[in-house]
Amino acid sequence: MFAGFANVWTPLLPARRVRRQPVRVVVAGEAVVLFRGSDGAPAVLIDRCPHRGAALSAGKVGADGCIECPFHGWRFGPNGDNCRVPLNPDAKRHLLGATALPTRQFGDLIWVHTGVADAPPEPDVPEGLVAAGLARTWVMRRWHCHWTRAMENMLDSPHLPFVHRRTIGRTMRRRMRLDSTLDVRWEETPCGGRAYSSLDGQESAAFLEFFRPNMMVLNIPIPGKHLRIHALVIPEATGWTRLIIVGSRDFARFCLLDPWFAWMNARIADEDKRVVESAGCGEVPPAADEHSVATDRATLQFRKYYYQVLRPSRA
Numbered sequence: 624m625f626a627g628f629a630n631v632w633t634p635l636l637p638a639r640r641v642r643r644q645p646v647r648v649v650v651a652g653e654a655v656v657l658f659r660g661s662d663g664a665p666a667v668l669i670d671r672c673p674h675r676g677a678a679l680s681a682g683k684v685g686a687d688g689c690i691e692c693p694f695h696g697w698r699f700g701p702n703g704d705n706c707r708v709p710l711n712p713d714a715k716r717h718l719l720g721a722t723a724l725p726t727r728q729f730g731d732l733i734w735v736h737t738g739v740a741d742a743p744p745e746p747d748v749p750e751g752l753v754a755a756g757l758a759r760t761w762v763m764r765r766w767h768c769h770w771t772r773a774m775e776n777m778l779d780s781p782h783l784p785f786v787h788r789r790t791i792g793r794t795m796r797r798r799m800r801l802d803s804t805l806d807v808r809w810e811e812t813p814c815g816g817r818a819y820s821s822l823d824g825q826e827s828a829a830f831l832e833f834f835r836p837n838m839m840v841l842n843i844p845i846p847g848k849h850l851r852i853h854a855l856v857i858p859e860a861t862g863w864t865r866l867i868i869v870g871s872r873d874f875a876r877f878c879l880l881d882p883w884f885a886w887m888n889a890r891i892a893d894e895d896k897r898v899v900e901s902a903g904c905g906e907v908p909p910a911a912d913e914h915s916v917a918t919d920r921a922t923l924q925f926r927k928y929y930y931q932v933l934r935p936s937r938a
């Protein structure tokens with residue numbers, strides 16, 4: 624299960640999209656079904672009935688919070704326990720459960736652990752997703768690419784003055800000369816790392832933060848204010864990636880301004896999409912298979928983590 628993306632916490636969907644009735648989502652090649660139990664807590668099961676493999680997501684959730692398989696009516700609780708096998712009163716139900724995945728709700732997102740054993744109790748959640756008093760905007764996108772290409776794009780600063788020349792790369796583009804040098808500095812953190820950059824010796828107050836396995840936070844400097852863009856890069860089926868872009872801010876919180884902030888984040892993401900999809904659907908290759916330079920420091924750090932830890936993983 625979850626080959627190449629196993630035993631990690633990942634955000635999956637905005638919490639408001641998960642109601643009582645089942646929702647089917649594909650993550651790292653595995654279909655899972657999300658629903659809410661009778662207490663309202665989110666649940667995630669592998670979307671495959673252990674009886675004959677029917678998709679549980681095609682069934683219904685009853686008032687007791689159990690999901691019923693549409694084929695022969697077996698019922699499963701939020702923890703995967705088998706609650707009923709119709710017409711078979713003597714069935715050994717304790718051996719007939721579905722596979723449940725550790726699930727949490729934080730920062731208006733549903734998180735799932737891609738492995739049933741040894742899950743750390745909670746994911747590492749960036750502060751901008753959970754802190755009180757912030758306005759947040761949400762943008763959802765689907766890109767036709769391997770998720771590692773999308774993730775590297777999010778950690779890459781030297782593309783800003785080219786891909787985003789009219790948006791977040793405008794200032795850098797104006798300051799760039801033909802002989803300019805960009806220094807990228809990588810600092811390890813307990814959750815991943817931070818990439819700082821300086822152009823011709825002048826350090827930028829903006830920095831990128833990587834949260835393993837698949838999140839980037841762009842900290843945009845406005846003195847005394849909080850303005851961040853979170854890119855959550857979720858592997859879906861082969862060659863497809865789902866993106867959730869969450870903007871957070873502690874100013875201009877009037878909700879009528881949300882569409883403008885969301886529009887700007889969508890515009891930036893759509894600028895990236897064209898370029899990232901043009902590289903094809905394959906995963907990022909080993910570092911030696913592409914030419915790299917000093918400004919690729921942050922993306923190479925991700926590539927090292929991917930090849931050493933994530934790619935060999937399976938649950």
Ligand code: FES
Pocket residue numbers: 672673674675676677692693694695696697
């Ligand atoms: S396939 Fe699910 S109950 Fe038979």
Ligand SMILES: [Fe+2]
Pocket residue numbers: 776777782786787891895
């Ligand atoms: Fe970009």
